[in-house]
Amino acid sequence: MASLYNHYSDIRRVLQKVLVMFSIFTLCASLFYLLAGCCNSLPLDAVDSIAVKQSPQLFYKTYGKSFEKNVSNCTNGMLAPAPFITSLEGTSASESENNHPGKDWTAVRRLPQALILGVKKGGTRALLEFLRLHPDIRALGSEPHFFDRHYSRGMNWYRSMMPKALDGQIVMEKTPRYFVTAETPARIHSMSKDIKLIVVVRDPITRAISDYTQIISKTHNIPSFETLTFKNRTIGQIDSLWSPIWIGLYAQHLEKWLAYFPLSQIHFVHGERLISDPAGELGKVQDFLGLQRIITDKHFYFNKTKGFPCLKKPEGSSKPHCLGKTKGRTHPKIDTEVIKKLKDFYHPHNLKFYQMAGQDFGWQ
């Protein structure tokens, strides 16, 4: 009888152990499932690389709570480890979307509310890169050339090119050729009557030389700037249809825009001041866009080697950043007589432009 009792109590002990082990296993499995599930629910698609890189403040402002909650659940209440955020930075918007189909997206692709129209070689890249520091701006990095070259692709294509943006963020892009393409004002107007337009203007002579410098960097055996400037050098007749010269006829191009948009909807950035005082010019652009002045002096430093202002610390990066080698090239030395002829040529056009724009840019 006693041995039978011992036998039963052995079986009970084994069963108890099995039960405890099973409970621990179930608990672990549930915990694992819970953690995996909650990590997946993080709105990664809304948090594409640029959102984190470009606007950590806004990203945190918008996703802060859910991000913190999800991350803290996933990391047992510890802060998200840095590699987690870094790995997001390396993920493109589309990769991120493909990895997380069918999620509840807060950020959406919208048509732009602001455009940098030009001018070519005016400093449009610098302006765009500087504006990207602002948490309330989402800007397309490349030039989509929608209104000049790809209009037949339609608005849905154009919208699909835009970065995702949250409510309240301004979507923008830059295509410097828009300013001089005759069809663009009407096309842009038919997309949005209230769109904000930005034009970076620079002394048309320096702009033309910059344009020419780019041309010779791409193609060999191009005649000299001096040769191309004239239709007839003997009588000093300027070739106003040569693209580097023609683009600088700002008044002529602006006229086409003013047929569709009031001047108050167009903001001119002073190209020379964008180099000498980037924070000052950026302050005015932020005002024009109705944004808080977040980009200030503290974001820039003057890089003596480059000869241009650079970013101390672009968002999402710890290193200072200057624009690439194609921005800030050394210009060829141009015959002073030719410069003089160009000054005389542009003088009336510049005066007309100052009058139309309502400001004197001081090009002599």
Ligand SMILES: Nc1ncnc2c1ncn2[C@@H]1O[C@H](COP(=O)(O)OS(=O)(=O)O)[C@@H](OP(=O)(O)O)[C@H]1O
């Ligand atoms: N911060 C900074 N760094 C480098 N370059 C700067 C900067 N700010 C303005 N710029 C001037 O921008 C000129 C190029 O203009 P864009 O960016 O409009 O050129 S482009 O039309 O997109 O090709 C470029 O022209 P080049 O000097 O002829 O290369 C610069 O003079």
